[in-house]
Amino acid sequence: MDQQELTAQQFGTSATAYLHSAVHASGADLDRLTDLTERLAPARVLDLGCGAGHVSFALARGGAASVTAYDPSADMLDVVAREAAGRGITCIGTQAGVAETLPFDAASFDLVVTRFSAHHWANVPKALAECARVTRAQGRLVVIDVCAPETPLLDTALQVLEFLRDASHVRNYRLSEWRAMLQAAGFGAPAVSDWKLPMEFSSWIARIKTPPARVCALEAVFAALPREANEYFHIDAAHGFAIDVAWLESLKVG
Numbered sequence: 001m002d003q004q005e006l007t008a009q010q011f012g013t014s015a016t017a018y019l020h021s022a023v024h025a026s027g028a029d030l031d032r033l034t035d036l037t038e039r040l041a042p043a044r045v046l047d048l049g050c051g052a053g054h055v056s057f058a059l060a061r062g063g064a065a066s067v068t069a070y071d072p073s074a075d076m077l078d079v080v081a082r083e084a085a086g087r088g089i090t091c092i093g094t095q096a097g098v099a100e101t102l103p104f105d106a107a108s109f110d111l112v113v114t115r116f117s118a119h120h121w122a123n124v125p126k127a128l129a130e131c132a133r134v135t136r137a138q139g140r141l142v143v144i145d146v147c148a149p150e151t152p153l154l155d156t157a158l159q160v161l162e163f164l165r166d167a168s169h170v171r172n173y174r175l176s177e178w179r180a181m182l183q184a185a186g187f188g189a190p191a192v193s194d195w196k197l198p199m200e201f202s203s204w205i206a207r208i209k210t211p212p213a214r215v216c217a218l219e220a221v222f223a224a225l226p227r228e229a230n231e232y233f234h235i236d237a238a239h240g241f242a243i244d245v246a247w248l249e250s251l252k253v254g
Contacts, residue, residue, distance in 0.1 A: 016079060017207045024116065029144050029247060030058040033113060037062025042110035046070060048099055049117025053080035060089045067092045099127035107136040115144040119172045128185035135252045141187055143248040148172040149232065157229040164218045166208045178248055187250035194246040201239035
């Protein structure tokens, strides 16, 4: 099984849990996406790695004329379609596929958004190049994702925890890496906002159905983390912690 198949399988079995996850279903960033859509009035928007559809629903609330919810998991797309129908939303369509190969014509979208998805992509530079290809000139890309600290010790600690919790995890990138990758793909220097996102341990592992052996490994890693990691991630006695999330917004150059 390759990385893309693993990701689709992992999230396919957890699709409904992600629809109801408070971490994914709420947040000021979703309200900000609605406000951005109202201001830009985009004709066509791509929700890349849509998961259970929370970005698509926020874009629809903002008045987007057409939203394509795109994800490798057919189960996730079924959840999006059912939820959209239940909410009476008619502007959302679904399509299956991976981020590195987008089945859309060049300059198809006014706005591309991806939220909590890119850390599962097998090849982020290739996916961003595809984003640039399908975005019109002076169109916009918004990336919302967990970001790794710039300090190597803290970066390593985060990646170990993320991978033990979810075998489909590839990497949370540093802001410096994101800036370089976006500009290499053909986007301008991003405007960045960041914040801390609290995570509760039991729901964090339940959402993705982390196997018991990996939960034991996670508990062992939490117990062995150095003081610097405990302080940076605000780790508590129940293994709750806080991670860095960033909004990166870039215009396509040209």
